[in-house]
Amino acid sequence: MTDRENVRYLPGIKFPPNLVACPDLGDCLDGVRDLLVVVPSHGLRDTLTKALPFLGPDSRVCWATKGFELHSGKLPHQVAAEVLGEERPVAVLSGPTFAKEVAEGLPTAMTIASNNEEFGQALATAISGKNFRAYTSDDFIGVEVGGAIKNVLAIGAGMSDGLGFGANARIALITRGLVELTRLGVALGAKHETMMGLAGMGDLVLTCTDNLSRNRRMGLALASGMTVAEAQKEIQQVVEGVLAAEAVKEVAEKLDIEMPICHQVYRILYEGVSPREAVGELMGRELKSEHE
Numbered sequence: 001m002t003d004r005e006n007v008r009y010l011p012g013i014k015f016p017p018n019l020v021a022c023p024d025l026g027d028c029l030d031g032v033r034d035l036l037v038v039v040p041s042h043g044l045r046d047t048l049t050k051a052l053p054f055l056g057p058d059s060r061v062c063w064a065t066k067g068f069e070l071h072s073g074k075l076p077h078q079v080a081a082e083v084l085g086e087e088r089p090v091a092v093l094s095g096p097t098f099a100k101e102v103a104e105g106l107p108t109a110m111t112i113a114s115n116n117e118e119f120g121q122a123l124a125t126a127i128s129g130k131n132f133r134a135y136t137s138d139d140f141i142g143v144e145v146g147g148a149i150k151n152v153l154a155i156g157a158g159m160s161d162g163l164g165f166g167a168n169a170r171i172a173l174i175t176r177g178l179v180e181l182t183r184l185g186v187a188l189g190a191k192h193e194t195m196m197g198l199a200g201m202g203d204l205v206l207t208c209t210d211n212l213s214r215n216r217r218m219g220l221a222l223a224s225g226m227t228v229a230e231a232q233k234e235i236q237q238v239v240e241g242v243l244a245a246e247a248v249k250e251v252a253e254k255l256d257i258e259m260p261i262c263h264q265v266y267r268i269l270y271e272g273v274s275p276r277e278a279v280g281e282l283m284g285r286e287l288k289s290e291h292e
């Protein structure tokens with residue numbers, strides 16, 4: 001903290017004067033009413049479990065975690081309910097928000113879903129400003145499904161561009177990927193309009209098309225011939241789409257939901273299928289109505 005900046009991921013951007021690093025979780029949460037958790041999906045349950053003893057009866061918790069819990073298939077709000085109880089006010093923050101651009105003060109919008117209208121509105125008011133706008137929602141499932149599946153599709157988009165398949169293929173992948181995202185989200189109980197909003201289509205388009213996306217860069221690396229491990233080492237950050245691909249496959253199979261693009265990304269990541277072979281299988285699928 002002596003540098004007062006994240007020299008590894010956000011060099012040159014100074015921390016706000018009131019931001020203080022606190023290595024002890026108990027000290028960090030002492031007297032705090034609202035807690036924001038920003039950890040990868042595989043660390044959410046453990047983080048909430050460790051925080052629980054330090055939470056007061058009126059403490060409220062929000063998270064910016066994206067992804068299904070591996071093997072259980074639970075979304076973050078379901079994990080939180082198991083750890084924190086059903087009655088506590090909680091919220092999720094999601095949407096098309098690259099940290100670098102937010103830190104630089106560039107215009108950004110996102111969505112907050114909460115089980116408590118007062119908490120959701122308070123969060124939106126607290127984080128909104130001249131260059132940052134938060135919209136509220138009560139659709140936990142839709143917001144969280146959008147944040148999980150878009151990472152898998154972004155790996156596919158990166159591979160497509162890395163192989164030189166062009167703009168036509170990229171937009172086809174994004175559009176049909178949105179169908180898959182919506183199909184699973186609605187099956188889980190999400191609202192269709194959420195899938196068309198910032199946390200659905202917005203986050204999907206952003207993550208698939210800009211190289212600030214770690215998931216897109218993973219796809220580009222795989223297209224260049226790197227292994228998943230080699231790409232992870234080069235990116236040096238958690239690539240959520242890798243774990244999400246396995247979790248999405250498990251959830252889709254359990255619900256019998258057809259998600260061919262996500263399935264092929266899974267096969268590339270976990271079964272050694274080549275990206276070109278996967279594209280061949282997608283293009284060779286039986287013809288059908290666009291709206292099936």
